Amino acid sequence: MATLRRIHSWLPQLLRTQACRRAAAAPTCRLHRTPASVLRGREFSLSACRPKSTKDLNSARQRGLTEEEEEEEDEGFIEDSEVEELFQLQVPAGIGEGQHRVFIVHPDVKWGSRKQHLTSAELMMAEAVGLVNTLDNWRVVDTIILSTKTPEKKRIFGKGNFQSLTEKIRQTPGVSAVFVNVDHLSPVSEKELEEAWGVKVFDRYSVVLHIFRCNARTKEAKLQISLAEIPLLRSRLKNEMANLDQQGGGSRYIGGSGETLFEIQQRLLKEREMKIRSALEKLRRKRHLLRSQRKHKEIPVVSVLGYTNCGKTTLIKALTGDSCLQPRNQLFATLDVTVHAGQLPSHMTVLYVDTIGFLSQLPHQLIDSFSATLEDIKHSDLLLHVRDISHPETVNQKVNVLNVLKNLQIPDRLMNSMIEIHNKIDLVDNYESAELNALPISALEERGLGELKKAVEEQIVNCTGKHILDLQVDLSTPQLSWLYKEATVQDVQVNADEGSAVVKVIISTAAYGRYRKLFTGG
Ligand SMILES: Nc1nc2c(ncn2[C@@H]2O[C@H](COP(=O)(O)OP(=O)(O)OP(=O)(O)O)[C@@H](O)[C@H]2O)c(=O)[nH]1
Numbered sequence: 001m002a003t004l005r006r007i008h009s010w011l012p013q014l015l016r017t018q019a020c021r022r023a024a025a026a027p028t029c030r031l032h033r034t035p036a037s038v039l040r041g042r043e044f045s046l047s048a049c050r051p052k053s054t055k056d057l058n059s060a061r062q063r064g065l066t067e068e069e070e071e072e073e074d075e076g077f078i079e080d081s082e083v084e085e086l087f088q089l090q091v092p093a094g095i096g097e098g099q100h101r102v103f104i105v106h107p108d109v110k111w112g113s114r115k116q117h118l119t120s121a122e123l124m125m126a127e128a129v130g131l132v133n134t135l136d137n138w139r140v141v142d143t144i145i146l147s148t149k150t151p152e153k154k155r156i157f158g159k160g161n162f163q164s165l166t167e168k169i170r171q172t173p174g175v176s177a178v179f180v181n182v183d184h185l186s187p188v189s190e191k192e193l194e195e196a197w198g199v200k201v202f203d204r205y206s207v208v209l210h211i212f213r214c215n216a217r218t219k220e221a222k223l224q225i226s227l228a229e230i231p232l233l234r235s236r237l238k239n240e241m242a243n244l245d246q247q248g249g250g251s252r253y254i255g256g257s258g259e260t261l262f263e264i265q266q267r268l269l270k271e272r273e274m275k276i277r278s279a280l281e282k283l284r285r286k287r288h289l290l291r292s293q294r295k296h297k298e299i300p301v302v303s304v305l306g307y308t309n310c311g312k313t314t315l316i317k318a319l320t321g322d323s324c325l326q327p328r329n330q331l332f333a334t335l336d337v338t339v340h341a342g343q344l345p346s347h348m349t350v351l352y353v354d355t356i357g358f359l360s361q362l363p364h365q366l367i368d369s370f371s372a373t374l375e376d377i378k379h380s381d382l383l384l385h386v387r388d389i390s391h392p393e394t395v396n397q398k399v400n401v402l403n404v405l406k407n408l409q410i411p412d413r414l415m416n417s418m419i420e421i422h423n424k425i426d427l428v429d430n431y432e433s434a435e436l437n438a439l440p441i442s443a444l445e446e447r448g449l450g451e452l453k454k455a456v457e458e459q460i461v462n463c464t465g466k467h468i469l470d471l472q473v474d475l476s477t478p479q480l481s482w483l484y485k486e487a488t489v490q491d492v493q494v495n496a497d498e499g500s501a502v503v504k505v506i507i508s509t510a511a512y513g514r515y516r517k518l519f520t521g522g
């Protein structure tokens with residue numbers, strides 16, 4: 001009966017999705033194009049259509065977009081109500097509800113192929129505690145590290161260990177949930193553990209997903225989270241239906257539809273998944289458009305990446321002065337790829353891309369859902385790898401980030417030119433890096449930023465094939481204004497007697513070719 005009740009608690013939400021499908025034909029629930037005039041003067045983050053103020057450094061106009069291009073950007077517009085409909089909590093009751101007093105269990109593999117070599121159980125426990133503390137109203141009441149040989153099996157712990165663990169949990173006052181620090185618990189194990197311990201049980205996937213859900217601000221992040229929840233819903237559905245079958249109810253046909261309850265639910269889930277994928281595809285097309293616009297304008301793109309909480313957002317804020325950015329002492333504070341314009345010492349404009357942080361053993365399905373966001377990294381001109389040098393796990397974090405980049409198949413040219421940044425040096429007494437090429441900075445105290453900007457400029461000039469040239473310009477022609485428009489003018493030395501000037505510019509090969517054709521006949 002309890003199973004039936006649980007199914008009915010989330011069936012209406014799925015059925016509501018079906019209602020939305022029907023309503024999709026109606027104008028209110030349709031992917032829809034907003035007239036450019038309504039949106040004029042607003043700016044959108046790269047990943048989704050979040051309006052920002054006209055004062056924003058990164059306004060469409062400052063990115064050099066024409067009216068037509070701004071209008072094309074609007075193509076990717078999707079109604080808020082549609083995203084909210086898909087983002088509604090679908091996962092059955094438990095994790096999203098109010099406060100939790102959490103007991104954390106970390107299964108530690110001491111030997112064999114599954115042993116973690118790069119980290120210790122204590123540090124993995126510290127990360128699990130960090131995850132729980134990230135959530136408002138969630139508190140850790142106790143933690144335990146227990147040995148196991150088979151963390152991925154249905155029975156994670158041996159009989160004796162499991163019994164003493166159960167006693168400990170049951171004797172700890174006020175526990176409302178247990179977080180078992182494994183990637184994924186099968187619904188069967190989860191149910192068994194919940195029955196044994198008498199409280200909700202979460203795995204890493206559900207905790208990280210919940211953090212993502214709480215931090216999602218933009219449409220793309222919300223849709224990606226909704227997509228990441230689908231496998232969870234699917235396996236729960238299977239489990240619930242198996243239980244219902246045992247009670248003789250799951251395979252009955254519903255009304256005259258010719259479908260069983262299980263088939264209806266599966267179909268609804270499939271439809272939901274397709275709807276999310278198609279909305280995401282639409283946003284992706286818009287992202288592609290933005291990318292080609294930036295290429296066309298030849299504005300270099302610098303992606304800032306690194307482990308979660310290492311200081312990426314703080315650094316971009318310091319480099320650009322963009323007050324919209326809000327760094328927070330939280331895991332996964334940034335879930336959206338956003339773009340912020342900044343200037344290098346030569347006055348060249350670059351776009352810094354703030355990215356979602358990495359985490360060791362981030363569940364695969366989550367990475368898959370967010371991989372499109374990370375895809376943008378591949379199309380940058382330069383990568384900055386930020387490391388929190390004060391963190392006890394800083395070396396492992398670096399290995400982890402490099403592994404993720406390897407899996408994303410980042411081109412060699414980007415891996416080779418990547419600048420490693422050692423952030424938070426203010427927290428380490430007399431910090432000296434053992435890695436010669438790394439740049440020490442404190443993003444918070446704005447130390448080392450001049451050196452960093454210089455290094456960025458050098459690499460950009462190298463990797464984008466730009467040239468720094470002194471050009472002799474005739475001031476009676478439009479040469480100088482052309483250069484201001486098509487290149488970065490660094491310095492102008494006027495010779496008034498001769499009506500000429502020597503102009504120092506950073507100019508792309510293509511623009512220099514056009515310049516020569518137009519003004520020197522070459
Ligand atoms: N002491 C010190 N703290 C810093 C420095 N840089 C960032 N922080 C702090 O580190 C915390 C995380 O900063 P964020 O900039 O949000 O980190 P992030 O890498 O963007 O984090 P996610 O978006 O969650 O991946 C904040 O509390 C910052 O104030 C630094 O140079 N020194």
Ligand SMILES: [Mg+2]
Nearest residue numbers: 312313333334
């Ligand atoms: Mg951030």
